[in-house]
Amino acid sequence: MTTSNVSETPRCFTTTLQHPHFASSLERLLELVRMKTSTKIVLVSGPTGAGKTTLREEFCRALETLAAGEIAIDPEIVPYGGCAVKAPGPTAFSWKDTYLQMLRSLHHPFADSRLMAPPPDAEKAQQILKPLSPEAAQRLSNDRLFRRLQRTIQHRRPKALIFDEAQHLLRVASSQSLVNQLEHIKYIADETQTLHVLFGTYELTSLMDLSSALIRRREVVHFPRYIYDANDPAGSLEGFAKVVAEFARDLQNACDFELLEEVPYLYQGSVGCVGVLRDWLFRAFTKSTGAPGRKITKGILEQTILASSDRLELIKDAKAGEKYFSSRSLCDEEYLKELGFLALEDSSPGATAGEAPKASKPFTRTPHNDQTGLGTLSPDRNKAA
Numbered sequence: 001m002t003t004s005n006v007s008e009t010p011r012c013f014t015t016t017l018q019h020p021h022f023a024s025s026l027e028r029l030l031e032l033v034r035m036k037t038s039t040k041i042v043l044v045s046g047p048t049g050a051g052k053t054t055l056r057e058e059f060c061r062a063l064e065t066l067a068a069g070e071i072a073i074d075p076e077i078v079p080y081g082g083c084a085v086k087a088p089g090p091t092a093f094s095w096k097d098t099y100l101q102m103l104r105s106l107h108h109p110f111a112d113s114r115l116m117a118p119p120p121d122a123e124k125a126q127q128i129l130k131p132l133s134p135e136a137a138q139r140l141s142n143d144r145l146f147r148r149l150q151r152t153i154q155h156r157r158p159k160a161l162i163f164d165e166a167q168h169l170l171r172v173a174s175s176q177s178l179v180n181q182l183e184h185i186k187y188i189a190d191e192t193q194t195l196h197v198l199f200g201t202y203e204l205t206s207l208m209d210l211s212s213a214l215i216r217r218r219e220v221v222h223f224p225r226y227i228y229d230a231n232d233p234a235g236s237l238e239g240f241a242k243v244v245a246e247f248a249r250d251l252q253n254a255c256d257f258e259l260l261e262e263v264p265y266l267y268q269g270s271v272g273c274v275g276v277l278r279d280w281l282f283r284a285f286t287k288s289t290g291a292p293g294r295k296i297t298k299g300i301l302e303q304t305i306l307a308s309s310d311r312l313e314l315i316k317d318a319k320a321g322e323k324y325f326s327s328r329s330l331c332d333e334e335y336l337k338e339l340g341f342l343a344l345e346d347s348s349p350g351a352t353a354g355e356a357p358k359a360s361k362p363f364t365r366t367p368h369n370d371q372t373g374l375g376t377l378s379p380d381r382n383k384a385a
Helices: 020-035 052-073 095-105 122-128 134-139 142-156 166-170 175-192 202-208 212-217 238-251 259-270 274-288 298-304 308-328 332-339 341-345 379-384
Strands: 041-045 080-084 160-164 196-200 218-222
Touching: 020 041, 020 052, 020 218, 020 238, 041 052, 041 175, 041 202, 052 080, 052 160, 052 196, 052 274, 080 095, 095 134, 095 142, 142 175, 160 166, 166 175, 166 196, 166 202, 175 196, 175 202, 175 212, 196 202, 202 308, 212 218, 238 259, 238 274, 259 274, 259 298, 274 298, 332 341
Parallel strands: 041 196, 041 218, 080 160, 160 196
Antiparallel strands: none
């Protein structure tokens, strides 16, 4: 079996596919970069296959555009730093490895940097940032390595530090270790005064509410799949149909049928996730190029769809995360009760026997709080009366 050349690959497989969820999430991230508020940690969470990797890549390109003017004035600036958080594997999670990845992404001078193309400002950077050999880096304690990272961030002034696959931060042995991970992220963000953006699956939801200190400093960006509503089939599939239309436009010469006529089937096969749909269609496209003139058929789609057991696992994980986000918007009544406002607003003068006394609304004076009549006069005025 042969595959098509990159030059023959349809555009939808090689470029960013714009769709409503993607555009709104990207705009929110850029808004947080521009705002410069007390928010220092952004958690971008969604189901696997929703397109978070593509979102991260587009976010990085947007940061490069935002920083272009500043870099023209000061070439020492780097638009962003980043790392892919490694899963612990057989060993414990290592912040040292994360620090080293961040240092390299910020063009910290390393002794082995000759293996890569040096940045144009390498010589000037070495005058400020002391070069570090890989061996010396491994010998440094975590604290000293972090201080070096902090100095590098202050020198490079990135607009954001980006953690990909951030759910790997949760691969720890105990709940206390999880809290420690959380506190360390908050510590790094506070010390560097730099926006930290964590991209990860719905596993990140277990990190979001562990600490009130984090709640005050973090922002949550939900990057969801498209959700089907049996009560409104056409309306709920409208957004997903627009995504299919983007693929249909680029694959019109590669399919022997109209993709837009298969929207429900494509939704079922992708769990409503754009990334899963892209992978599925790419498998079908690759399979269809095995013979000259062959196109994607409905039969090829059936052959390349994920197994039903795999799709079942995807939808279970997605619905578990969606339950968390939906519950976030259902806490208003409980919050007002805890705050004391809901009971006050429910009060009425005609309370029945046995009910708790009703209080007035805040900042409203009640008549019995003020004395009236002769008792309010001064002693001298009482005598005169």
